[in-house]
Amino acid sequence: MSHLLANGGSMLWVILLAGAVGIVVFIERYLHCHRAQINSAEFLNGVRTVLKRDNVVEALSICDATPGPVSRLVKTAILTRDQGRDRVKEAIEEAGLIEVPRLEEKLNLLATIVQLAPLLGLLGTVLGFMRVFTELQNAGPNAHIGLLSEGIWQAMICAAAGLAVAIPMHAAYNYLVSRVNSIVLDMERAATEIVKIVTEGNGNKPA
Numbered sequence: 001m002s003h004l005l006a007n008g009g010s011m012l013w014v015i016l017l018a019g020a021v022g023i024v025v026f027i028e029r030y031l032h033c034h035r036a037q038i039n040s041a042e043f044l045n046g047v048r049t050v051l052k053r054d055n056v057v058e059a060l061s062i063c064d065a066t067p068g069p070v071s072r073l074v075k076t077a078i079l080t081r082d083q084g085r086d087r088v089k090e091a092i093e094e095a096g097l098i099e100v101p102r103l104e105e106k107l108n109l110l111a112t113i114v115q116l117a118p119l120l121g122l123l124g125t126v127l128g129f130m131r132v133f134t135e136l137q138n139a140g141p142n143a144h145i146g147l148l149s150e151g152i153w154q155a156m157i158c159a160a161a162g163l164a165v166a167i168p169m170h171a172a173y174n175y176l177v178s179r180v181n182s183i184v185l186d187m188e189r190a191a192t193e194i195v196k197i198v199t200e201g202n203g204n205k206p207a
Contacts (some may be wrong), residue, residue: 009131009154011124012161015117019165022113025106026172033179036068036103040186047074048197056081069099069183070190077191081198088198092191099187103180107173114170121162128155 043066050059056078063075073095080091131151 009124009127009158011120011127011158012154015120015124015158015161015165018113018117018120019169022110022117022165022169022172025110025113026169026176029106029110029176030179033103033176033183037179037183037186038066038068038070040070040190043071044074044190044193044197047078047194051078051197069096069103069187072099073187073191074194077194077198085195085199088195089191092195096187096191100184103183107176107180110169110173110176114166114173117166117169118162121159121166124158124162125155128152128158 043062046062047059050062059078060075063071063078073092076091076095077088080088083091128151131154132148133151135148135151
């Protein structure tokens with residue numbers, strides 16, 4: 001490993017830095033999605049049961065104690081329940097416009113690393129071959145493989161490092177996107193259900 005680091009050139013460290021940033025972003029986003037995704041069906045059943053007893057304070061407490069965007073949407077619906085079905089829907093939509101960007105935060109950074117890593121590897125490869133040709137030019141007819149090996153090593157190591165960073169980061173990005181999409185789907189289902197719960201609880205007829 002030390003041999004690879006020593007012969008990869010300065011571009012290798014840039015690639016490794018990009019990979020380290022990608023790992024940190026993935027871990028942070030993974031933990032965020034893990035906290036954000038709940039059993040929405042069970043959560044809504046609990047809220048429905050409490051609201052049937054007209055215990056709004058307890059329903060809000062359940063929302064406050066439950067992490068994630070679903071609980072915040074439900075809380076919004078409960079707080080606006082007396083303003084009519086249309087206003088409840090509008091409030092939920094407004095809350096959703098705030099919650100979705102929170103879920104997608106930093107995904108663009110991860111996508112950028114996925115795109116840049118192989119390009120950085122390619123740049124390192126080009127710099128390595130430039131080093132080879134410089135050595136050839138300077139040595140003239142006396143050039144031998146020992147003079148060229150460092151540049152060739154740099155070219156191969158950077159190319160491999162760029163791909164080694166890009167491939168797992170691409171998989172990580174796709175995984176996070178699927179988790180976000182799953183949470184957004186839960187939000188949409190919960191929004192539809194909570195509108196029914198709070199409007200029926202108030203005796204409001206569907207618009």
